[in-house]
Amino acid sequence: MTKRFLVVGHKACTTGDFSLNDMPGGAGRMDVLCRCVNSCFFLSHDLRHDVECFLVLLGEPEPPKTILIKGNEVRYLSPDERSAGSLIKKALNLPCGESFRESTKGIYVRKGNLKRLLEEYDFALLDENGKDIRAIDPVPESFILSDHHNFTEEEEEMIKNLPKVSAGPKILHADHTITVILNEMDRRET
């Protein structure tokens, strides 16, 4: 089973000319997405090989783009935000079309939006009003989250019929939500 997390970066920069020193500002909160990448993949002295992370970047100047990171292929990724940011920069510097093109090992980029991914995979929506992940059996394989912004009205329309799942009683940042969901999945597998 492949686990998938899709994070929508509503203002995240879509070319590679942002500064790693200003990811919260000039790069449109790319730092949020970098922390989500960390949460998707890092274990103590290991990577989660069964996870794929999709980042849908909707900021200027070339939206929409989608970055895909595959846990079973990725190389050169360290846990710090700058490391993920640097690999995302490289991918965004690559000319891309409608199909995924590999940038560095295990990291891919294509033109494409949320709608296309919704057609490709069955996602559940991580939402504070959803059903508690601990009460769901079986746990879904693929999840959608937003960055620090709410989904737009247009996006809400696309995702309104997805099953809604909650990570707990408090509203968490996207990266913390991924960590909690993966911990529950770890427990189900044991």
Add this chain to the structure above:
Amino acid sequence: MTKRFLVVGHKACTTGDFSLNDMPGGAGRMDVLCRCVNSCFFLSHDLRHDVECFLVLLGEPEPPKTILIKGNEVRYLSPDERSAGSLIKKALNLPCGESFRESTKGIYVRKGNLKRLLEEYDFALLDENGKDIRAIDPVPESFILSDHHNFTEEEEEMIKNLPKVSAGPKILHADHTITVILNEMDRRET
């Protein structure tokens, strides 16, 4: 109830002259500690006011130092690693003695090691061989974790009698562990 997380940074720099652009390298994996700060405090559009985070820094050139961040007082803290790193730098640039001295709002620094904190509070040890947090009632209030290094033999001797608590079946990074523990505490409070 105040929740406390103590993270030992075995190589973390103890003066403020490290570069925010090289926290994994020159600053002795200060990035690990910055992510732990993020996990301790950030909720969506809110901070966890009932958490205190202690960072015990044991790297050169002036070990040991302890940074304390209080969730009910802290200001100027953003979720990105550089933000926490920048506030830690400011605190480490301040001359300090045996008592906590405030650097920026809600962030304190003193000379001092793990032993002293163990005398001040009752901690449980987050350890993969501990009892599952979900099976413990009541949940402890204060937890110790290590950075990416194991505890030293000398530290192991100091903590060997602490109750051991596990966050789940897989060995997680320190920041992810804090996120999982806080999620369980959130659930107990609801």
